Amino acid sequence: MVIQSINLSVNQQDFDLPVAILCGGKGTRLREETEFRPKPMINVGNRPIIWHIMKTYSYYGLRNFMLCLGYKGEMIREYFFNYDWNHSDILLELGTKQITTLNNRHDEETWRIWLVDTGQETMTGGRLKRLSTYLDQMGSDIFLATYGDGVCDVNIAALLDFHYSHGKLATITAVRPASRFGELVIEDHLVSYFQEKPQTSQGWINGGYFVFARKVLDLIEGDDTVFEEQPLKNLAALGELAVYKHDGFWQCMDTYREMELLKNLYESGQARWKVW
Template sequence: MNTIPVAILCGGKGTRLKEETEFRPKPMVRVGDRPMIWHIMKTYAHYGFTDFLLCLGYKGNLIREYFFNYDWNHNDVMLELGNKRVTRLNSSHPEENWRIWLIDTGQETMTGGRLKRLAPYLDQIGSDLFMATYGDGVCNVNIKDLLEFHRSHGKLATMTVVHPASRFGEMSIENNLVTFFQEKPQTSAGWINGGYFVLHRQVLELIEGNETIFESDPLKALAAKGELAVYKHESFWQCMDTYRELELLNKLYNSGKALWKVW
């Protein structure tokens, strides 16, 4: 088991997806039969990273309950009603070696503040490096290649960048007939922050407190110091900011075209 932990930002209110997030935190919105956070964690676990620091906030109790009851909900069990003894009938499941820190990082804390609150747990784990991502986006980035790239340049931070998805469908037209159509493809122009960071713990020193947005002053400071490298990911990436994007992810998953499913 790798000792480099993975921090996942799970505390936001997800107001642009209020159809779902009125009732649950965005990482608990289901894609297929499992919540989004499970898909993200499965990607990291596929590459051997199974220590997870979950930065909880809005409706964090639902994330706690999901993982506390994970064995109960995802195994065949025998329950003896008299003494309430539970016997697991399955010998094992693929996620049983995961270690999950469920950390309350505050209801209103910004992304930087949430990462700052991980400092004592990083001390306990004893790793100078940690990875971080958001709880609402999936991709098929090779995590081992990303880590190797980070170690190769010696900078404090690596940010995975991706091509944004087009707002509209892309089509080719000949003789007033559509010959090709693709719904919301990723464009070839420009790069955006795709999450999937590798960070040295010194990065936390650039975060002042709960009000600090990680994507603002800390990343700007790293860039100004020449300490922010980018890992260009040309393949699949998709966030889940809107209900339409949730529908797209479910459509891909249910049709067997979930390109992020590398496990």
């Protein structure tokens, strides 16, 4: 697939690039919540955080989602399997149990969702690798990826335009919160070195919101591969990891404090990631 320029809008209906979302981790730093549900299913407002992430991509016309399931993945399956039932007006005839969906429709009805069991103990790279068959079936040479616990107001259309402009295998979105994540050493819009969770930071960290060529999966050996370790380091060493700098809003939900922050922002009408 070759696209020279991308001008996505909320009205574009048929944009086929898949979006992989990592949903399988145990979320041990949020054990108060994740003992009962997977972290992507923690509500921000009246919807789980994974829904907020998918709405951002959907706003830019991307509606093919590949969810990499693991820990308590059945709860994510059930949520989306029952989505139409729970978010539409329904006529239920008790005697016959006949169900009729009434005229109103919801904005998410065009979403196509792959619910893929990627294993209970599989690492992030292994989860992406397990999507290979489905990516091949779609015939997609490019896919996007992110984590199931971070919201952002990044312009996905501009991110894709940037990816196609540089011709590298991978693009990573760099953000500027307090550093606890992967440090990016950036030179001329390329990542020259990647270090996960460093002791010091230069100010830019791994914010997720990746764009990858299909060939990136060849760098992943198997289920035990942590994507943020050797694969990203190899891409950086090869000069194939470009960086898209995002100065806007980004926030993960890794701790109880961060969960409360996101909930408070949403409830107070200050959810800057809510571009839809």
